[in-house]
Amino acid sequence: MLDQNAAVLTIDLAAVAQNYRQLADRIGQVNPTGWPQCGAAVKANAYGLGAAEIAPVLLAAGCRHFFVATLDEGLSLRRLLGSGPQIFLLNGLPAGGAPDIIAADLVPVLDSPPEIDAWRQFGRKDDIPRPAAIQIDTGMSRLGLTAREWQTLIADRDSLRRFPLALVIGHLACSDEPASPHNAQQLAVFRRHLDMAREVIPAGTPISFANSSGIFLGADYHFDLARPGAALYGLNPIPGEPNPMRQVVRLQGKILQVRDVDAGTPVGYGATHTCAHSTRIATIGCGYADGVFRALSNQGAVHLGDHRAPIVGRVSMDLLSIDVGDVPAALVKPGALVDIIGPRQGADDLARAAGTIGYEILTALSTRYQRRYLPAG
Amino acid sequence: MLDQNAAVLTIDLAAVAQNYRQLADRIGQVNPTGWPQCGAAVKANAYGLGAAEIAPVLLAAGCRHFFVATLDEGLSLRRLLGSGPQIFLLNGLPAGGAPDIIAADLVPVLDSPPEIDAWRQFGRKDDIPRPAAIQIDTGMSRLGLTAREWQTLIADRDSLRRFPLALVIGHLACSDEPASPHNAQQLAVFRRHLDMAREVIPAGTPISFANSSGIFLGADYHFDLARPGAALYGLNPIPGEPNPMRQVVRLQGKILQVRDVDAGTPVGYGATHTCAHSTRIATIGCGYADGVFRALSNQGAVHLGDHRAPIVGRVSMDLLSIDVGDVPAALVKPGALVDIIGPRQGADDLARAAGTIGYEILTALSTRYQRRYLPAG
Known part of the structure; x- marks a missing residue:
């Protein structure tokens, strides 16, 4: 399944x-x-x-x-x-x-x-x-x-x-x-x-x-x-210096929906984010029940290719929202994958945004993901 | 097993x-x-x-x-x-x-x-x-x-x-x-x-x-x-008022070890806690890999009966440390259970100490626990 x-x-x-x-x-x-x-x-x-x-x-x-x-x-x-x-x-x-x-x-x-x-x-x-x-x-x-x-x-x-x-x-x-x-x-x-x-x-x-x-x-x-x-x-054993290890983990969320919103539109629980100008919001199908910590609310970001898209509003249990106003429209459509952990942002980077360490990012990874293992040899 | x-x-x-x-x-x-x-x-x-x-x-x-x-x-x-x-x-x-x-x-x-x-x-x-x-x-x-x-x-x-x-x-x-x-x-x-x-x-x-x-x-x-x-x-639907719901969850960690320490002794990773005076430290067999968030480091507490014991030092992956200097010695021995979520502290309370909400405390609960279900009746 x-x-x-x-x-x-x-x-x-x-x-x-x-x-x-x-x-x-x-x-x-x-x-x-x-x-x-x-x-x-x-x-x-x-x-x-x-x-x-x-x-x-x-x-x-x-x-x-x-x-x-x-x-x-x-x-x-x-x-x-x-x-x-x-x-x-x-x-x-x-x-x-x-x-x-x-x-x-x-x-x-x-x-x-x-x-x-x-x-x-x-x-x-x-x-x-x-x-x-x-x-x-x-x-x-x-x-x-x-x-x-x-x-x-x-x-x-x-x-x-x-x-x-x-x-x-x-x-x-x-x-x-x-x-x-x-x-x-x-x-x-x-x-x-x-x-x-x-x-x-x-x-x-x-x-x-x-x-x-x-x-x-x-x-x-x-x-x-x-x-x-x-x-x-793949976590960096010498924080502050370039990571000598190869990255092991890539975590990609899927875009479920994209919407155009007007300036002043609130996003997410508690309306903790209000769009400063008209933009586009994409909803991603994972949330804190998947280990994407709620501490990333209005803090973290994801990447679509090389384009950074900030997490806006509170991360909810099964969903999170990103502002894709600055991302080329061709990359932003339902079904597209966005990097939560990927080439542009390792687990250590995501951890910094969440106020924790890469170890906790990894141990919180969820059973709800599709897990794919790239073979060793 | x-x-x-x-x-x-x-x-x-x-x-x-x-x-x-x-x-x-x-x-x-x-x-x-x-x-x-x-x-x-x-x-x-x-x-x-x-x-x-x-x-x-x-x-x-x-x-x-x-x-x-x-x-x-x-x-x-x-x-x-x-x-x-x-x-x-x-x-x-x-x-x-x-x-x-x-x-x-x-x-x-x-x-x-x-x-x-x-x-x-x-x-x-x-x-x-x-x-x-x-x-x-x-x-x-x-x-x-x-x-x-x-x-x-x-x-x-x-x-x-x-x-x-x-x-x-x-x-x-x-x-x-x-x-x-x-x-x-x-x-x-x-x-x-x-x-x-x-x-x-x-x-x-x-x-x-x-x-x-x-x-x-x-x-x-x-x-x-x-x-x-x-x-x-069991989470409180009306925060700020008494919780009208019955508590559903109790989470008890087990004491693995107890030690007497001198004033000045550092505890845990990064030595973020130093004991101000001689006291007793108990090590509990669960940590952030079990969903006891690292954000509880030096913030949260557990209870032994009605006695509060603060979490000292950083929560580590499989372990956390508590200061039991003020807890009667008879309650503090290897094998004893301590309430992480229990009668004195609900999931909402633990969440407050961790800077999150009870929902995230629950969804982070681990598969490493012994799960016991009390029957519905």
């Missing part, structure tokens, strides 16, 4: 693969058998783009380490990818989740002493080694062991040998601001935590620190395993 | 049914065979709450007129409800969609002269009557016939007899602002359009004007068929 009025979301899988290879090259990955490695964050349905389509492309491109948030995401991904690649659960060990985690060979990222204890207890039952990762909090105050908890843990020199330690993780809070002093501070704190545990962490345990932007902070931040998400999907 | 860390979204179907009956009573619906009638907007997956669960409850409560935005939504709804209830497509007649529309007995809302022509042409093929609705634009500049287009149309006195006219629709732009002069203006314009077509519109053709808030503007606004959405789902 293809609703001809639905907006069209095109996802370029070749661009995802190319972005992966660019990042892997940047950290010096030679092949998927030794370190360093480039993993991939595919949580939140691969940032809204479709984990079922994205993850196999990353696997084919050489990725062997996948990061999801939740157990459900991990179980789906294991079914999709089969055995082999490591799948890490960033949101930790959910209560009662251990049997499912073990059956699917997932790796929980243990974030607290109680989670570490629970995992040890579980492993004791059958003496089969159950790998897990440990996260150290170095400045997010979100998930992971505090400095005190880490010190207490490693005071027991066998603490990290009671289960196979698959990974030690830290996470950067400000990596998209290269000038922020937090980056070097967090790096120093992370290194100090690792150094104080040098004889407790089993030799050869891989270390992971860098997300997308962290990769661009330099080799000091790379460690063994990077775990980019945003940059794979 | 039940991810024990996933947030819990509870939807009270009994409240939906009760809200429907309240609105139907308000407009004077006696039974589902005569006018006036109360329809229901179930577009955008019933405002994010699940059309598959909501629509049958409304049908059982007496609703016989359903409004969706797109053809896909209409086809799904027809499969769900079976034959009988009318299903209107508010976004008009998609190119090539007529055969599917007719096969599923849907009613397109024709929004422009070309759509009306296309529908007539199609009907001519087999001489079987094909009902359609017509929308008149009275001040949204969005969809529907302009005054000029309407005048041209009705100059041909047979124009509205070439297919069964199922409904004539107008739409209010400012009904949630009872004091706005736009309401009376739009009503006057709509009446004028109807009056000038008194001998063209077939006798007995029902008229629809009021959405949720329009119902509360008074009987003048009711006409034959109301089509509320928001109020059915």
Whole structure:
């Protein structure tokens, strides 16, 4: 079934693969058998783009380490990818989740002493080694062991040998601001935590620190395993500088109706826009229920070819209105597609107009779109 | 599969049914065979709450007129409800969609002269009557016939007899602002359009004007068929006054981790929050990928019982942090649920903190939640 009025979301899988290879090259990955490695964050349905389509492309491109948030995401991904690649659960060990985690060979990222204890207890039952990762909090105050908890843990020199330690993780809070002093501070704190545990962490345990932007902070931040998400999907990992990544997403809304309006005509809910002079208004068949945020009301714009058309009035649930008075009439007719995200305006640009970040633009992408995947190879 | 860390979204179907009956009573619906009638907007997956669960409850409560935005939504709804209830497509007649529309007995809302022509042409093929609705634009500049287009149309006195006219629709732009002069203006314009077509519109053709808030503007606004959405789902149709509707949605996030932090500790991405004094921070397992908007960063709050806990730092993709320093420790432990939308804070309240409206809070609700439906009765 293809609703001809639905907006069209095109996802370029070749661009995802190319972005992966660019990042892997940047950290010096030679092949998927030794370190360093480039993993991939595919949580939140691969940032809204479709984990079922994205993850196999990353696997084919050489990725062997996948990061999801939740157990459900991990179980789906294991079914999709089969055995082999490591799948890490960033949101930790959910209560009662251990049997499912073990059956699917997932790796929980243990974030607290109680989670570490629970995992040890579980492993004791059958003496089969159950790998897990440990996260150290170095400045997010979100998930992971505090400095005190880490010190207490490693005071027991066998603490990290009671289960196979698959990974030690830290996470950067400000990596998209290269000038922020937090980056070097967090790096120093992370290194100090690792150094104080040098004889407790089993030799050869891989270390992971860098997300997308962290990769661009330099080799000091790379460690063994990077775990980019945003940059794979075309978001700019170095805001303020030209985007080194290939654009992955194109979102095109469809013109449902075009009308000539007189000066003084109000547009949309609350009549928040009034046409200053006579012009033409086109109505596009998508709205905030499709993830085109209401914050774009009277703020954002779309493009018809190279022509910019501002969003006028409030974005409504299923529709938005644009002023096409300055766009050649031949481009403006019912059925024509307009770029909401496209060559002239990336997800990061749309996000700026909405007062948010490209990540949220992507994760809000709707199921009402016609999704088209351009093949990877 | 039940991810024990996933947030819990509870939807009270009994409240939906009760809200429907309240609105139907308000407009004077006696039974589902005569006018006036109360329809229901179930577009955008019933405002994010699940059309598959909501629509049958409304049908059982007496609703016989359903409004969706797109053809896909209409086809799904027809499969769900079976034959009988009318299903209107508010976004008009998609190119090539007529055969599917007719096969599923849907009613397109024709929004422009070309759509009306296309529908007539199609009907001519087999001489079987094909009902359609017509929308008149009275001040949204969005969809529907302009005054000029309407005048041209009705100059041909047979124009509205070439297919069964199922409904004539107008739409209010400012009904949630009872004091706005736009309401009376739009009503006057709509009446004028109807009056000038008194001998063209077939006798007995029902008229629809009021959405949720329009119902509360008074009987003048009711006409034959109301089509509320928001109020059915518990949003307040009369902002600024006590909400007369029963709350439908409860959204509870789960505490993943709790930590004591010292004064000066930064929280979250960009370190936008720094703890002013030593306190406790709890991490909740949902974020903007779940529809808890990033705009709530350092703005919104959640509740543990009656205790308010502010959101601190930036909301991240899968997580958010709250300050629970003022909440009794017994309530704050991993696994405990906190109300994001609940008895102390409705969707409208959360929307205010995020700078948007309750509608967008609902349509952004995520598929990652555990959804629980309380039965209608």
